[in-house]
Amino acid sequence: MGDTMDGSKQQRRGNTRQRIQDVALELFAEQGYEKTSLREIAERLDVTKAALYYHFKTKEEIIVSLFEDLTRPINELIEWGREQPHSLETKQELVRRYSRALAGAAPLFRFMQENQATVRELSIGESFKNRMLGMRDIIVDPDADLVAQVRCVSALFTLHAGMFVMQDIEADPEEKREAVLQVAIDLVTQAHQGS
Amino acid sequence: MGDTMDGSKQQRRGNTRQRIQDVALELFAEQGYEKTSLREIAERLDVTKAALYYHFKTKEEIIVSLFEDLTRPINELIEWGREQPHSLETKQELVRRYSRALAGAAPLFRFMQENQATVRELSIGESFKNRMLGMRDIIVDPDADLVAQVRCVSALFTLHAGMFVMQDIEADPEEKREAVLQVAIDLVTQAHQGS
Amino acid sequence: MGDTMDGSKQQRRGNTRQRIQDVALELFAEQGYEKTSLREIAERLDVTKAALYYHFKTKEEIIVSLFEDLTRPINELIEWGREQPHSLETKQELVRRYSRALAGAAPLFRFMQENQATVRELSIGESFKNRMLGMRDIIVDPDADLVAQVRCVSALFTLHAGMFVMQDIEADPEEKREAVLQVAIDLVTQAHQGS
Amino acid sequence: MGDTMDGSKQQRRGNTRQRIQDVALELFAEQGYEKTSLREIAERLDVTKAALYYHFKTKEEIIVSLFEDLTRPINELIEWGREQPHSLETKQELVRRYSRALAGAAPLFRFMQENQATVRELSIGESFKNRMLGMRDIIVDPDADLVAQVRCVSALFTLHAGMFVMQDIEADPEEKREAVLQVAIDLVTQAHQGS
DNA sequence: TATGAATGAGGCTTCATTCAT
DNA sequence: AATGAATGAAGCCTCATTCAT
Numbered sequence: 001m002g003d004t005m006d007g008s009k010q011q012r013r014g015n016t017r018q019r020i021q022d023v024a025l026e027l028f029a030e031q032g033y034e035k036t037s038l039r040e041i042a043e044r045l046d047v048t049k050a051a052l053y054y055h056f057k058t059k060e061e062i063i064v065s066l067f068e069d070l071t072r073p074i075n076e077l078i079e080w081g082r083e084q085p086h087s088l089e090t091k092q093e094l095v096r097r098y099s100r101a102l103a104g105a106a107p108l109f110r111f112m113q114e115n116q117a118t119v120r121e122l123s124i125g126e127s128f129k130n131r132m133l134g135m136r137d138i139i140v141d142p143d144a145d146l147v148a149q150v151r152c153v154s155a156l157f158t159l160h161a162g163m164f165v166m167q168d169i170e171a172d173p174e175e176k177r178e179a180v181l182q183v184a185i186d187l188v189t190q191a192h193q194g195s
Numbered sequence: 196m197g198d199t200m201d202g203s204k205q206q207r208r209g210n211t212r213q214r215i216q217d218v219a220l221e222l223f224a225e226q227g228y229e230k231t232s233l234r235e236i237a238e239r240l241d242v243t244k245a246a247l248y249y250h251f252k253t254k255e256e257i258i259v260s261l262f263e264d265l266t267r268p269i270n271e272l273i274e275w276g277r278e279q280p281h282s283l284e285t286k287q288e289l290v291r292r293y294s295r296a297l298a299g300a301a302p303l304f305r306f307m308q309e310n311q312a313t314v315r316e317l318s319i320g321e322s323f324k325n326r327m328l329g330m331r332d333i334i335v336d337p338d339a340d341l342v343a344q345v346r347c348v349s350a351l352f353t354l355h356a357g358m359f360v361m362q363d364i365e366a367d368p369e370e371k372r373e374a375v376l377q378v379a380i381d382l383v384t385q386a387h388q389g390s
Numbered sequence: 391m392g393d394t395m396d397g398s399k400q401q402r403r404g405n406t407r408q409r410i411q412d413v414a415l416e417l418f419a420e421q422g423y424e425k426t427s428l429r430e431i432a433e434r435l436d437v438t439k440a441a442l443y444y445h446f447k448t449k450e451e452i453i454v455s456l457f458e459d460l461t462r463p464i465n466e467l468i469e470w471g472r473e474q475p476h477s478l479e480t481k482q483e484l485v486r487r488y489s490r491a492l493a494g495a496a497p498l499f500r501f502m503q504e505n506q507a508t509v510r511e512l513s514i515g516e517s518f519k520n521r522m523l524g525m526r527d528i529i530v531d532p533d534a535d536l537v538a539q540v541r542c543v544s545a546l547f548t549l550h551a552g553m554f555v556m557q558d559i560e561a562d563p564e565e566k567r568e569a570v571l572q573v574a575i576d577l578v579t580q581a582h583q584g585s
Numbered sequence: 586m587g588d589t590m591d592g593s594k595q596q597r598r599g600n601t602r603q604r605i606q607d608v609a610l611e612l613f614a615e616q617g618y619e620k621t622s623l624r625e626i627a628e629r630l631d632v633t634k635a636a637l638y639y640h641f642k643t644k645e646e647i648i649v650s651l652f653e654d655l656t657r658p659i660n661e662l663i664e665w666g667r668e669q670p671h672s673l674e675t676k677q678e679l680v681r682r683y684s685r686a687l688a689g690a691a692p693l694f695r696f697m698q699e700n701q702a703t704v705r706e707l708s709i710g711e712s713f714k715n716r717m718l719g720m721r722d723i724i725v726d727p728d729a730d731l732v733a734q735v736r737c738v739s740a741l742f743t744l745h746a747g748m749f750v751m752q753d754i755e756a757d758p759e760e761k762r763e764a765v766l767q768v769a770i771d772l773v774t775q776a777h778q779g780s
Numbered sequence: 781t782a783t784g785a786a787t788g789a790g791g792c793t794t795c796a797t798t799c800a801t
Numbered sequence: 802a803a804t805g806a807a808t809g810a811a812g813c814c815t816c817a818t819t820c821a822t
Contacts, residue, residue: 014784014785016785016786029312030312031312031316032229032310032312032313032316033312034227034229034230035229035312035313035316037811037812037813038812038813038814039811039812039813047786047787048786048787048788049787049813049814050786050787050788050789050814050815050816051785051786051787053813053814053815054784054785054786055785057814058813058814059812059813059814113311114310114311114312114315115227115309115310115311115312116308116309116310117224117225117226117227117230117309117310118227118230120309121226121227121230133363146366146370146371146374147374147377147378149364149374150353150357150361150371150374150375150377150378151378153356153360153361153364154349154352154353154356154378154382157349157352157353157356157360158345158349158352158353161348161349161352162345165348165352166345166348168328169341169344169348171341175341176341176345179341179342179344179345180345182342182345183342183345183346183349183382186385187349187378190381209802211802211803232794232795232796233795233796233797234794234795234796242803242804243803243804243805244796244797244804245797245798245799245803245804245805245806246802246803246804248796248797248798248803249802249803250802253796253797254795254796254797406781406782419702420702421702421706422619422700422702422703422706423702424617424619424620425619425702425703425706427815427816427817428816428817428818429815429816429817437782437783438782438783438784439783439816439817439818440782440783440784440785440818440819440820441781441782441783443782443817443818443819444781444782445781448817448818449816449817449818503701504700504701504702504705505617505699505700505701505702506698506699506700507614507615507616507617507618507620507699507700508617508620510699511616511617511620523753536754536756536760536761536764537764537767537768539754539764540743540747540751540761540764540765540767540768541768543746543750543751543754544739544742544743544746544768544772547739547742547743547746547750548735548739548742548743551738551739551742552735555738555742556735556738558718559734559738561731565731566731566735569731569732569734569735570735572732572735573732573735573736573739573772576775577739577768580771599805599806601806601807622790622791622792623791623792623793624790624791624792632807632808633807633808633809634792634793634808635793635794635795635807635808635809635810636806636807636808638792638793638794639805639806639807640806642793643792643793644791644792644793
């Protein structure tokens with residue numbers, strides 16, 4: 001009581017950092033990292049630019065923090081994968097889990113897909129690439145023939161593509177995700193059985 | 196003689212416009228459109244910024260001109276596709292030709308893949324998207340089931356991915372391209388035969 | 391006990407003001423007043439910037455307080471000088487005492503020597519300049535010829551220079567101080583005896 | 586004629602670089618390097634900040650260029666000194682020439698004297714210090730006793746001090762310069778004859 | 781006695797663009 | 802066909818300072 005008058009100001013206390021991340025990710029994904037200015041982010045939050053600098057030392061630190069927070073599930077997934085036998089079942093399950101992880105960090109992945117040039121120059125670029133190669137190494141058997149290898153890479157890429165390119169196809173989102181998953185699993189399975 | 200002394204100056208005559216495009220595309224692909232300044236382009240060419248403005252009215256015009264010049268083969272491909280019957284053979288041939296077209300305009304596609312956010316805001320963004328949807332409409336049968344549709348989209352995307360993601364896999368480039376093509380054709384074929 | 395565990399925290403009690411002055415003077419002398427930020431001072435003390443404002447109303451107040459604390463011996467010296475007869479003995483003794491006073495406030499003088507432009511704009515600038523002129527008026531006889539006057543000014547300046555410029559000459563510091571003092575006394579003595 | 590209407594605009598063509606240097610040195614000397622903003626310099630010249638950047642890549646480059654341009658006479662002086670025998674006559678002549686060189690670059694030296702902290706951090710700091718040590722090595726005999734060495738250093742410093750500290754003593758500037766020179770020469774001479 | 785959060789002003793720098801020559 | 806000089810807008814970042822707690 002006496003406190004409940006203004007909900008919007010209430011929520012503002014103590015979670016500014018989080019709010020900055022949210023708005024930043026939204027704008028980065030929509031317009032690109034370079035085209036999004038700190039002024040813009042600050043204005044949307046009704047705060048001064050200087051306030052951003054209280055919470056993050058640089059513009060880059062904002063996006064790095066997003067990476068660190070949002071890619072954790074994928075890191076864990078890769079670690080899980082590394083400890084499993086490289087069997088077909090593992091690969092299928094990995095694809096299944098990856099599909100779910102992607103859905104959870106959709107805005108970040110949209111950002112990454114659309115700003116690869118930027119990401120590459122960022123300090124996270126390298127670390128992320130390594131992670132993806134880790135993923136590939138679990139799913140791709142380096143002794144298999146080339147076509148099988150391509151199938152596996154394609155499976156991963158199909159999941160990515162599924163998030164964005166498929167947007168224009170009209171269908172229930174959940175149904176679409178399942179269709180995409182199905183195709184990816186087929187690709188992995190075919191790769192396993194020999195071309 | 197008196198003219199023959201300096202070969203490099205010779206070649207420079209009259210093709211500055213072309214040289215600007217070459218350097219620009221290289222830098223745009225490498226660092227992104229926003230991060231590449233006209234100063235940088237000019238310096239690489241050993242020319243002043245103002246010289247660029249003699250050949251192009253704006254920075255955007257440089258990239259637009261690249262699009263127009265380099266996507267022509269793909270436009271023609273789509274037009275060809277539209278006139279063919281939507282048979283399996285057509286689709287397979289389309290995939291084959293698309294693979295070749297991509298290889299021809301690799302730097303541009305690398306640029307587009309890595310700067311989607313930028314491209315979307317550029318005036319060519321929409322027009323290009325429409326073209327790609329045209330491509331999709333030839334290959335994807337809207338009455339087929341969802342999985343079949345995903346397979347077709349995935350085929351196209353596999354070709355794209357093939358150009359960049361596969362770079363780290365060690366194999367002869369031409370062999371790789373063929374393996375990628377094989378997988379794409381399989382996807383289209385499977386889609387046609389029913390999931 | 392419960393209090394005795396951490397010696398470093400103990401010492402910190404109640405003398406934060408002093409610690410701020412110490413760190414500030416060190417940094418001001420090293421990097422200059424303008425280039426030294428309150429953030430930097432606070433970080434070195436492991437305190438927040440706001441804490442500085444509990445002890446000092448402004449950044450300027452920090453340096454003003456240093457002046458007031460550290461130039462007291464020199465003020466007293468000048469007052470002493472004013473009450474003595476303007477004899478050669480007085481002048482020699484003044485130079486001797488000044489040499490000792492300078493050694494006691496070395497960091498402050500180093501700061502002043504290296505940041506004259508800043509000091510001039512600070513509120514203490516004028517007051518300090520007046521003090522130095524007071525010093526000069528004791529030692530310089532306005533009726534003497536110009537060369538004699540220059541000798542006296544030079545004597546004072548030699549003492550200053552001795553603190554910094556001589557650093558690179560290798561010799562025992564105390565011996566150096568004495569050599570400097572000797573030269574200064576000679577200058578004053580020569581001035582007194584007529585050029 | 587037809588050209589002679591507006592002298593101030595006329596002079597502006599083609600010598601902007603020089604004008605920037607002039608105004609910059611004046612302001613740097615008056616207020617210090619850090620406290621002088623590029624905005625201020627630009628405003629005084631009735632130009633935009635960006636214009637400064639056409640002529641100098643950074644703020645630091647402005648002052649570095651001033652150093653390079655204005656310390657040339659002193660560099661030459663040192664080189665001359667190095668080639669002479671280290672006789673008393675040489676030392677006296679060096680002091681005489683140095684006095685003249687200082688008068689020629691008075692504003693720069695005023696700047697340096699008053700912004701030592703800044704100069705030290707600048708890229709020229711080290712190079713300048715080395716030059717001054719070169720000067721010292723010509724005039725100071727490392728085998729002489731300490732007092733003699735101090736006398737020589739003091740001679741140089743007296744010349745510096747003469748430019749600024751003596752300002753308040755009322756006398757004809759040229760007479761003052763000569764008095765200062767006289768004292769410096771006396772110091773060098775005494776040093777040479779043994780303390 | 782101090783912190784956490786924020787502000788407003790201003791710093792240096794870069795950019796795309798223009799225009800007279 | 803190209804340069805030299807300049808502009809206006811905007812970018813990122815840092816600073817001294819404030820105030821409620």
